[in-house]
Amino acid sequence: MEEDETRSIKWHLADSSNPAPMSPFSNGRILYNEHPLSRPVPGRTVIYDTLQTIDIGAVPLNGGFLMQTIVLSSDPYLRTRMRPQEIKDFAPPFVIGQPLDNYGIGLVLRSEDDKYPPGIYLYGFHFFQQYSVRNDTDTIFPWIPLQKPQALSWSLFVGTLGMPGQTAYFGWKALVEEKAKMCKTLFVSVGGGPVGSFVIQYAKMNHPQLKIIASAGTQPKLDFMKSIGADVVFNYKTENPATVLAEHGPIGIYWDMTAGSTLDAAVENMENYGLIIACGATSVYNTPAKDRPQIQNFDLLFRKSITVHGFRSTDFMEQYLMQFFAEVPTLVLDGKIKPSEQRYLGLEKAEEALIDVHTGDNFGKAVIIVSDDS
Amino acid sequence: MEEDETRSIKWHLADSSNPAPMSPFSNGRILYNEHPLSRPVPGRTVIYDTLQTIDIGAVPLNGGFLMQTIVLSSDPYLRTRMRPQEIKDFAPPFVIGQPLDNYGIGLVLRSEDDKYPPGIYLYGFHFFQQYSVRNDTDTIFPWIPLQKPQALSWSLFVGTLGMPGQTAYFGWKALVEEKAKMCKTLFVSVGGGPVGSFVIQYAKMNHPQLKIIASAGTQPKLDFMKSIGADVVFNYKTENPATVLAEHGPIGIYWDMTAGSTLDAAVENMENYGLIIACGATSVYNTPAKDRPQIQNFDLLFRKSITVHGFRSTDFMEQYLMQFFAEVPTLVLDGKIKPSEQRYLGLEKAEEALIDVHTGDNFGKAVIIVSDDS
Incomplete structure (x- = not known):
């Protein structure tokens, strides 16, 4: 990247003298409590537990490190992890009585591992817990030390700069980019979410010839999609997707995150040799x-x-992660990719965040701010 | 191809003094009569008509040529053409009151076009009609002059050496071959048909490490699939595909020609990063x-x-047709690809052939022998 100085990204390291609360004190946790039959149920699927205490200054590290959770992500895919152990799926199941975990950012407070000294921030799979003792190998993803551009909040690193943005970017780079050069129409479902809104903006920026059709379920989301470059927007709850797509199609590329009736309508309106990216299944x-x-x-x-490519973000992580971090933070700083997020303040609000992403009640990427993320 | 002399293919040209019947006489035709709601209906969907007469020696050619139909193909996809004009699909609709047309072989009897002299055989889209006056441009596919290896009957050129064999070969070459090198399991539905049985044999020959699972609906078809290399065969009408595939899978590559419940069972038993070839939809x-x-x-x-590649044989015809004719006739002569065909003798049997491919009552490629195809 060639950037002029004023736009270059400033990095900073956290102050390792970050004051810790008096010890021992309650270490709030979100525990997995019960398998839901449908959507997560308030007060039942997960519970906020404050019974565990922790002595920040004295808890044994056993060669690992003490992490303070800064932000956590609430994503629709977490529903796939709310299942009995014996059912297989792409992401591991949650365990009854144990804290949830997901993408997040944590700050290392104390450490016995030279790779992770106090003061660094780690991107990775964090427990839904205020403080955790972790080590190098107890996670399904490697810990990625991150230095934060000063102008960006940590919450972005689980949204536009985290898994959802990465999913959009990886999928686009690996599976769509070549096809997009010769297509006229792109349709994105769940276009108001962090993956869909990234796709809309990245497509508009790099392939201005594309007519972008996007669907969502509320008027604010439709307005947002319009403001970031969608040419045609529609509410799939009040309009018939097949009718809208027949009018504005045929569709060359469909970025599918629904897998239900909207997909059916899209397939019906695909053009010959069209491409479908199967990237989620909110329905x-x-x-x-x-x-x-x-x-x-x-x-x-x-x-x-028609070709359908199903993929998960981890498929292309190794191939494109460095390219992502080289390209996307600058696009966000420059306002070329506009994030939209809904912040849930405090771990005790995690339940709400976990439920809202399944009802569409959130608007923007749902992030749980566990500690100050400034 | 390097072949020793004894195995080399012998070509011959038909005798252009081929005797024609006395003229004028009845020119039998299969006319499209009524759109079926479900399967083609005996006596209604098509009718055998003998009212038209033709004077073989005197019918005006108008710069074209007179063709004697030798063999015609009956294929399941023809059902997609039995529809009202206004419904769009990949193949053109039949026209009420007009003869059907499809892949076949014809012999040029008289000609006013130097490109198609009397005595040559043409592969192309022929009318379901004993004799037809045609020209260079009245067909959706170009006429392909063929010279026949002496040991092979013309009927093979609409089966293993025609569209079905080409579909299998083109799809394998273009979409499967690379993936097959690193897979352990291949599942083929409609494995007793001309496409499926080609896929089984070609896969077995080139990728012996593959465990091949194949399904069909009758015991003779299961026996045939076993005899040509399938490792596991099952009757989808009497066994639960999901159970069989769970036992013998997971599936690396699924060659799908059904699109219904067998597909659903296959998807359930695909392995991560599996490949599905969507090649037909008998259900x-x-x-x-x-x-x-x-x-x-x-x-x-x-x-x-998972990746799904839908394709139609014409997608890759230009790319692979010459390679197909260079490779496959020799494989058939050498017994490495064993055709299986059911011959319907006489154009008046075409209706039966058209219906049987939808009930599974035929066993092997359904071919209509209109004239002597020796």
């Missing part, structure tokens, strides 16, 4: 297997020579 | 749109990072 997560929404138009994949 | 062709079988597991495409 499915909260539905018992037997009631899962079905799609009727699968045979059109053959009739129209 | 759909005869079903009104509103009753089309649905699939429930589409979200697994994302959860397992």
Whole structure:
């Protein structure tokens, strides 16, 4: 990247003299309590527990390090982890009685591991817990030390600069970019969310010839999608997707995060040799297997020579993560990718954040601010 | 190809003094009569018509040529053409009152076009009609002059050496071959048909490490699939595909020609990063749109990072047709690809052939022998 000095990213390291609260004191946690049958249920699926205490200055580290959780991410995919152990899926199940974990940022307060000295921030899989003793290997993702551009809050690193933004960026780079050069129309469902809104903006910036159609379920989301470059927006709850897509299609590329009736309408309106990116399934997560929404138009994949690429962000992490961190923070600083987030202040608000992403009640990336993320 | 002399292919040209019947005489035709709601209906969907007469020696050619139809193909995809004009699909609709057309072989009897002299055989889209006056441009596919290896019958050129074999070969070459090198399991549905049986044999020959699972609906088809290299065969009508595939999977590559419940069972048993080739939809062709079988597991495409490539044989014809004709006839002569065909003798049997491919009552590629194809 060639940037002029005024726009260059400033990094800073946290002050390792960060004051810790008096010890021992309550260490708040969000525990997984019960498998939901459909959406997570308030007061039942997870509970906020304050019974555990911790002595910040004295808790044994056993060769590891003490982490203060700064921000956590609430994502729709977490619903796939709310299941009995014996059911297999792409992400590991939560364990009843144990704290949830997910993408987040933590600050190392004390350490017995030279790789993770006090004062550094780690991107990785954090427990829904205010303080945790961790080590180098107890996580399904490697810890990634991050230095934060001063103008950006840590919460962005679980949204536009975290897994959702990475999902959009990786999928676009690996599976869409070449096809986008010769297409006229892109349709994005769940376009008001952190993945969809990234796709809209990144597509608009790099492929201005694309007509971008985007769907969401509330008027503020439609307005937001318009403001970031979508040419046609519609509310899938009040308008018939098939009608809208028939009017504004045919669709060259469909970025699918729903997998239900919107997908069916999209397949019906794909052009020959179209491309579908299967990237999420919001219509499915909260539905018992037997009631899962079905799609009727699968045979059109053959009739129209359509390609579907299903992917998960981790598929391309190794290939594109460094490129992502080289390119995207600057785009955010420059206002070329506009994040939108809904902040839930305090770990005790995590339950609300976990539920809202399944009802569409949040607007923007749902982030849980556990500690000051300035 | 390096072949020793004894195995080399012998070509011959037909005798252009081929005797024609006395003229004028009845020119049998299969006319499209009525749109079927489900399967083609005996006596209604098409009718055999003998009212038209033709004077072989005197019919005006108008710069074109007179063709005697030798063999015609009956394929499941023809059902997609039995529809009203206003419904769009990948292949053009049949026209009420007009003869059907499809892949076949014809012999040029008289000609006013130097490109197509009397005595040559043409592969292309032929009318379901004993004799036809055609020209260079009245066909959706170019006419391909073929010279026949002496040991092979013309009927093979609409089966293993025609569109079905080409579909299997093109799809394998373009979309599967690289993936097959690193896979352990291949599942083929409609494995007793001309596409599926080609895929089984070609896969076995080139990728012996693959465990091949194949499904069909009758015991003779299961026996045939076993005899040509399938390791596991099952009857989808009497066994639960999900159970069989769970036992013998997970599946690395699925060659799908059904698009219904067998597909759903396959998706459920695909391995991560699996590949699905969407190549046909036998479960759909005869079903009104509103009753089309649905699939429930589409979200697994994302959860397992699966790729689906839908394709039609014409997509890769230009790229692979010459390679196909260079490679496959020799494989058939050498017995490495074993065709299986069901011959319907006489154009008046075409109706039966058109219906049988939708009930599974045929065993092997359904070919209509209109004239002597020796």
